[in-house]
Amino acid sequence: MKYLFTLLFLASVHLAQAQTSLLLGGMRAATQLGGMAARNSKAKAKVKTNAVAEETPASAPVVIPTPTSNSAFTYQGQSVARQRTAPGTLSGKGSAEIMALEAVLEQTHQALLADSAQSFMPAAQLDAIRTAARQAAAARPSWDYSAYHHEVAFYQREEARRTAPAPVAKPKPKPRGRK
Numbered sequence: 001m002k003y004l005f006t007l008l009f010l011a012s013v014h015l016a017q018a019q020t021s022l023l024l025g026g027m028r029a030a031t032q033l034g035g036m037a038a039r040n041s042k043a044k045a046k047v048k049t050n051a052v053a054e055e056t057p058a059s060a061p062v063v064i065p066t067p068t069s070n071s072a073f074t075y076q077g078q079s080v081a082r083q084r085t086a087p088g089t090l091s092g093k094g095s096a097e098i099m100a101l102e103a104v105l106e107q108t109h110q111a112l113l114a115d116s117a118q119s120f121m122p123a124a125q126l127d128a129i130r131t132a133a134r135q136a137a138a139a140r141p142s143w144d145y146s147a148y149h150h151e152v153a154f155y156q157r158e159e160a161r162r163t164a165p166a167p168v169a170k171p172k173p174k175p176r177g178r179k
Contacts, residue, residue, distance in 0.1 A: 075112070080154045082109070083147035094140025101132040101148060108155055121159045 071082040084102055108129065111120040129152055137145060 073109075075154075075158070076116075078154070081147045081150045083144075083151075092140075094136060094143065097132070097136040097139040098143060101129075101136045104129050104132045105148065105151055109151075112155065112158065117162065119159060119163050121155055126156070 071084040073080055073082060082105070084106070085098065087099070090098060104125075108121055108125060111125075114120065133145070133148065133152070136143070
């Protein structure tokens with residue numbers, strides 16, 4: 001009887017081991033399929049990235065699209081988009097903040113046009129623009145602020161151009177006299 005139980009035990013262990021082997025093989029195959037799928041998706045993404053990189057060469061200048069505006073202006077050959085809302089046409093939440101932002105930007109625009117050589121946007125004016133923009137964005141996040149950002153970026157570039165330090169001339173060395 002003892003041998004019969006031993007024989008049954010060995011047969012059942014063999015069956016259990018075969019089933020475990022099948023389960024482990026299935027898990028291994030599923031893991032490999034997942035890895036292959038991940039590699040394929042990475043390869044496809046890399047091909048798309050390379051195709052986009054080939055379409056736009058690195059030497060091509062980066063062109064920032066000009067946002068739509070209703071009050072664009074040209075300053076020294078540069079076209080600048082401006083967004084101005086007619087008084088009374090804007091209503092609802094955040095309208096006062098947007099009008100305040102436009103008023104600060106209009107003050108900056110008038111200062112820009114007043115003198116073409118002097119600084120027109122002190123740090124306090126830039127802080128006022130940033131504060132007004134934050135308040136407007138918090139009050140009405142659905143509003144399109146791209147024209148305002150474009151205008152402020154232009155003002156910052158123009159201010160940097162105007163306040164750039166003048167090149168320092170190197171003093172000429174004095175000729176040495178003979179003693």
